Amino acid sequence: MYKDIFKWVVMIISQPGKAWEALNEKEEKGDEFLSRFIYPLIGLLTIVAFLGILFTRKEFDVELALKASVRTLLIYFGGFFLSTYLLNEIWSGFFKREKNNPLCQRFVGYSSSLMYALGAVLMLIPEFFFLQIFILYTFYIVWEGAPVYMQVEENERLKFSVISTALVILIPTVIGFVLYLLMPGLRF
Numbered sequence: 001m002y003k004d005i006f007k008w009v010v011m012i013i014s015q016p017g018k019a020w021e022a023l024n025e026k027e028e029k030g031d032e033f034l035s036r037f038i039y040p041l042i043g044l045l046t047i048v049a050f051l052g053i054l055f056t057r058k059e060f061d062v063e064l065a066l067k068a069s070v071r072t073l074l075i076y077f078g079g080f081f082l083s084t085y086l087l088n089e090i091w092s093g094f095f096k097r098e099k100n101n102p103l104c105q106r107f108v109g110y111s112s113s114l115m116y117a118l119g120a121v122l123m124l125i126p127e128f129f130f131l132q133i134f135i136l137y138t139f140y141i142v143w144e145g146a147p148v149y150m151q152v153e154e155n156e157r158l159k160f161s162v163i164s165t166a167l168v169i170l171i172p173t174v175i176g177f178v179l180y181l182l183m184p185g186l187r188f
Contacts, residue, residue: 001036001040002040002044004036005036005037005040005041005044008023008037008110008113009041009113009116009117012110012111012113012114012141013113013114013117013137013141016140016141016144016145017144017148019110020110020144020145020148020149021148023106023110023145023149024148024149028102028106033102033105033106033109034105037109037110038080038105038109041116042073042076042077042080042116044120045072045073045076045116045119045120045123046069046072046073046076047069048072048119048120048123048124049065049068049069049071049072049123050065050066050068050069051065051124052068052123052124052126053065053068053069053123055124056124056125056126067185068123071176071179072119072123074175074179075172075175075176075179076116076119076172078171078172078175079112079171079172079175080105080108080109080112080172082171082175083108083112083167083168083171083172084101084104084105084108084109086167086171087104087107087108087163087164087167088100088101088104090163090167091104094163095152095156095160103150106149107145107149107150107164108164108167108168110145110149111138111141111142111145111164111165111168112138112168113141114134114135114137114138114141115135115138115168115169115172118131118132118134118135135169138165138168138169139161139162139165142160142161142164142165142168143157143161146160146161146164
């Protein structure tokens with residue numbers, strides 16, 4: 001299962017056009033996407049956060065590692081579902097399309113692949129903080145997926161890409177900031 005997830009994440013990051021075409025042909029029933037892609041990926045990120053704190057700090061602090069994994073779980077899990085909900089609402093309201101929560105879930109999940117990969121790398125090697133600039137590549141991933149996967153017309157492609165990218169990147173960031181403000185025990 002994780003080999004498949006890794007293959008899709010690498011393909012989405014390295015060849016977004018081909019990846020979106022392949023994903024468009026892929027049949028996923030019910031919650032198969034969630035149970036075979038998102039949940040294992042977020043679980044893996046949570047474990048990476050735990051291990052990242054344990055092995056990158058001078059002191060061996062299990063409490064801090066648990067806080068990091070809870071924070072990571074809340075940020076990525078909440079970010080995914082809130083981004084999906086907002087995209088679905090914007091999809092029906094702003095773009096005048098029929099609501100389709102599973103489609104929006106898959107689009108947000110696959111579009112977030114780069115964010116998940118960067119998050120894992122930065123948790124294990126925090127000295128590479130400068131890699132955060134590559135999160136902007138998410139715009140290109142969304143840009144390539146909009147007409148193929150979401151069937152967005154060319155005249156709405158830019159608008160959809162900007163809105164979707166903002167949701168995918170900013171919602172987890174906002175959730176992390178709110179956690180930072182409201183829960184001082186999760187600061188590290």
